[in-house]
Amino acid sequence: MSITSKPVKGFLLDITGVMYNSDPGTIGRLIEGSVEAVNRLYAESAVRFVTNESTRSRKHLFEKLTRLGFTLKEEHIFMPVPEAKRYIKDHGILKEFEDLDTSDPNCVLLGDAELGFTYETMNAAFRVLHETNDPLIIALGCGKFYQRMDGPCMDVGGFIRALQYACDARVVITGKPDEQFFKAAVDDMGLKADEVVMIGDDIVSDVGGAQKAGIRGVQVRTGKWRQSWINHSIKPDLLVDDLRSAVDMLLKKTIN
Amino acid sequence: MSITSKPVKGFLLDITGVMYNSDPGTIGRLIEGSVEAVNRLYAESAVRFVTNESTRSRKHLFEKLTRLGFTLKEEHIFMPVPEAKRYIKDHGILKEFEDLDTSDPNCVLLGDAELGFTYETMNAAFRVLHETNDPLIIALGCGKFYQRMDGPCMDVGGFIRALQYACDARVVITGKPDEQFFKAAVDDMGLKADEVVMIGDDIVSDVGGAQKAGIRGVQVRTGKWRQSWINHSIKPDLLVDDLRSAVDMLLKKTIN
Numbered sequence: 103m104s105i106t107s108k109p110v111k112g113f114l115l116d117i118t119g120v121m122y123n124s125d126p127g128t129i130g131r132l133i134e135g136s137v138e139a140v141n142r143l144y145a146e147s148a149v150r151f152v153t154n155e156s157t158r159s160r161k162h163l164f165e166k167l168t169r170l171g172f173t174l175k176e177e178h179i180f181m182p183v184p185e186a187k188r189y190i191k192d193h194g195i196l197k198e199f200e201d202l203d204t205s206d207p208n209c210v211l212l213g214d215a216e217l218g219f220t221y222e223t224m225n226a227a228f229r230v231l232h233e234t235n236d237p238l239i240i241a242l243g244c245g246k247f248y249q250r251m252d253g254p255c256m257d258v259g260g261f262i263r264a265l266q267y268a269c270d271a272r273v274v275i276t277g278k279p280d281e282q283f284f285k286a287a288v289d290d291m292g293l294k295a296d297e298v299v300m301i302g303d304d305i306v307s308d309v310g311g312a313q314k315a316g317i318r319g320v321q322v323r324t325g326k327w328r329q330s331w332i333n334h335s336i337k338p339d340l341l342v343d344d345l346r347s348a349v350d351m352l353l354k355k356t357i358n
Numbered sequence: 359m360s361i362t363s364k365p366v367k368g369f370l371l372d373i374t375g376v377m378y379n380s381d382p383g384t385i386g387r388l389i390e391g392s393v394e395a396v397n398r399l400y401a402e403s404a405v406r407f408v409t410n411e412s413t414r415s416r417k418h419l420f421e422k423l424t425r426l427g428f429t430l431k432e433e434h435i436f437m438p439v440p441e442a443k444r445y446i447k448d449h450g451i452l453k454e455f456e457d458l459d460t461s462d463p464n465c466v467l468l469g470d471a472e473l474g475f476t477y478e479t480m481n482a483a484f485r486v487l488h489e490t491n492d493p494l495i496i497a498l499g500c501g502k503f504y505q506r507m508d509g510p511c512m513d514v515g516g517f518i519r520a521l522q523y524a525c526d527a528r529v530v531i532t533g534k535p536d537e538q539f540f541k542a543a544v545d546d547m548g549l550k551a552d553e554v555v556m557i558g559d560d561i562v563s564d565v566g567g568a569q570k571a572g573i574r575g576v577q578v579r580t581g582k583w584r585q586s587w588i589n590h591s592i593k594p595d596l597l598v599d600d601l602r603s604a605v606d607m608l609l610k611k612t613i614n
Contacts, residue, residue: 221475221512228512232503246524247488256477256484260520268502268516 105318105340110352111297112148114287114317115140116278117163117179118155118248119303119325120345122170125251129166133324135346137171142349144173150287151179152300154243154258154277154307156213180287182242182277186211189240189276210271212262213242219261228268237271244275245307249326278304279311288317299339301348303327310336320348361574361595366608367553368404370543370573371396372534373419373435374411374504375559375581376601378426381507385422389580391602393427398605400429406543407435408556410499410514410533410563412469436543438498438533442467445496445532466527468518469498475517484524493527500531501563505582534560535567544573555595557604559583566592576604 115121121140122130143149151174155163160183164176190211210227231237245257266273277283288298295316302308303325312319313336321327321338322345342348371377377396378386399405407430411419416439420432446467466483487493501513522529533539544554551572558564559581568575569592577583577594578601598604 217477219477219480221473224475224516225512228503228516229509232510246526247484253485254488256481256520256524260480260484260524263523264512264516264520267519268512270502 105299105320105352108296110147110299110318112150112288112291112293112299113143113349113352114150114152114284114298114300114312115143115345116300116302116304116308116325117151117153117167119327120301120322121167121172123249123251123325129169131251132170133344135344137173139346139349140172140174142353146353148291148293149174149178150290152278152284152287153179154182154245156181156183156242156277178290180283180290182283183213185276185280185283185286186240186242189274210238210265211240211242212258212265224261224264227265231265231269231271237269239265239271239273241273241275241277243277243307244273244279245304247326249303254326278302278307279314281311281315284312284315284317288315299348299352301345305331305334305336305338309338313339320352322348361555361576361608364552366403366555366574368406368544368547368549368555369399369605369608370406370408370540370554370556370568371399371601372556372558372560372564372581373407373409373423375583376557376578377423377428379505379507379581385425387507388426389600391600393429395602395605396428396430398609402609404547404549405430405434406546408534408540408543409435410438410501412437412439412498412533434546436539436546438539439469441532441536441539441542442496442498445530466494466521467496467498468514468521480517480520483521487521487525487527493525495521495527495529497529497531497533499533499563500529500535501560503582505559510582534558534563535570537567537571540568540571540573544571555604555608557601561587561590561592561594565594569595576608578604 118124121136122132124130160179160181164179167174210230239262241262244259244262246259247254248257262273265271288295299318299320300308300312301320301322303322305321309319309321318339320340322342324344374380377392378388380386416435416437420435466486495518497518500515500518502515503510504513518529521527544551555574555576556564556568557576557578559578561577565575565577574595576596578598580600
């Protein structure tokens with residue numbers, strides 16, 4: 103589907119690397135023009151935010167974005183934790199211990215932890231999985247890396263692979279690039295997948311994931327963008343400098 | 359090949375989980391009968407030791423085994439580090455910095471590090487690989503886990519997968535289960551692969567690896583042995599309680 107084949111009635115936005123860049127020790131740095139771009143989307147279109155972040159609660163992320171200068175609604179932020187909770191509930195994983203007792207665990211939930219990924223914590227998770235007959239990892243996204251101001255940083259995906267290999271576990275991905283995750287945000291706008299674009303800095307999780315869900319994928323040249331992705335097997339529907347350019351181009355196209 | 363199809367003229371022994379069990383804070387605990395078994399092998403057959411351990415030097419491992427009560431020759435211990443060095447040299451990876459300057463690295467060598475696997479060290483390795491056009495990981499083995507007295511512990515394999523996934527790196531395995539590694543030890547005894555047995559506690563690295571190299575694989579029920587491996591796709595040529603039983607059975611067969 104070409105970026106111009108159908109009017110764009112709604113936008114899904116990745117947060118980190120698109121709206122701001124993370125920077126250790128600070129709340130992060132705004133990407134120029136992104137506050138105004140989000141304001142335009144609220145005024146002239148529809149917008150939802152889809153992120154795999156899981157270190158903090160949605161409330162915490164909402165407050166951080168507000169401090170950075172964004173005006174948005176907390177309930178428009180989609181994060182994988184609630185979806186993972188639903189999976190655990192739907193599959194009766196918690197049936198045996200409805201009081202949420204974690205003293206006898208039977209699966210491992212893996213999300214952002216960054217400095218929490220020590221040998222001890224990884225090994226504790228490994229031992230839980232190693233003990234079970236059908237080891238299951240529920241992952242909050244499976245990103246390869248993300249971009250911080252001080253350089254690229256390993257994301258949760260690698261650590262999932264580490265545990266998966268060590269104990270031959272099954273992996274269920276919640277969050278991007280899982281199709282259901284995108285669909286939930288599209289449904290919330292009352293739109294159809296082909297009426298929406300996803301704007302992100304990750305060629306696999308954002309652009310590829312959206313395209314698999316029938317959503318057009320826009321790649322920005324901010325955040326973790328790499329020049330070598332020009333030759334990536336995943337081809338974005340649109341490649342732009344940043345969120346502002348994407349919004350300028352696509353709102354114009356929509357109105358004309 | 360059946361265990362009885364050809365006389366056994368030489369033995370390859372895995373060390374940890376076969377000769378002794380590792381135990382944090384101590385030099386380890388002897389597995390009963392293993393000192394005598396090694397003595398018998400030196401007296402009545404030929405023996406070499408093949409291990410993926412890389413935390414310490416061969417000299418250090420030799421001294422530890424001596425303190426545990428074993429009588430063996432240091433040069434009979436085969437470890438992956440020298441092989442990895444050879445690979446690096448043969449492939450001209452060090453050509454550009456023959457003074458061994460590591461300030462501008464172009465590959466990552468991954469071995470046992472255990473508590474060294476922090477987020478920071480993993481991320482430092484990731485950044486090296488992420489910067490290169492053809493990222494290469496040279497791994498010292500690719501074990502899933504090993505058994506310590508306090509429980510099973512993640513081995514280097516998972517951490518290789520983590521880095522490999524995060525930066526789409528190529529991986530070269532040195533050490534078990536790499537065929538060349540087994541061959542080097544077999545050659546050193548002046549024997550052929552089908553005249554030798556490998557005795558180990560790891561169904562994949564030891565038994566499967568040996569079998570791929572044309573060596574009969576003996577699985578012991580010590581170390582990391584798991585009852586569920588009865589159904590493993592890899593079938594050992596012989597399953598025995600421990601090193602002592604294996605040596606008793608196989609020396610008898612050889613002499614008769």
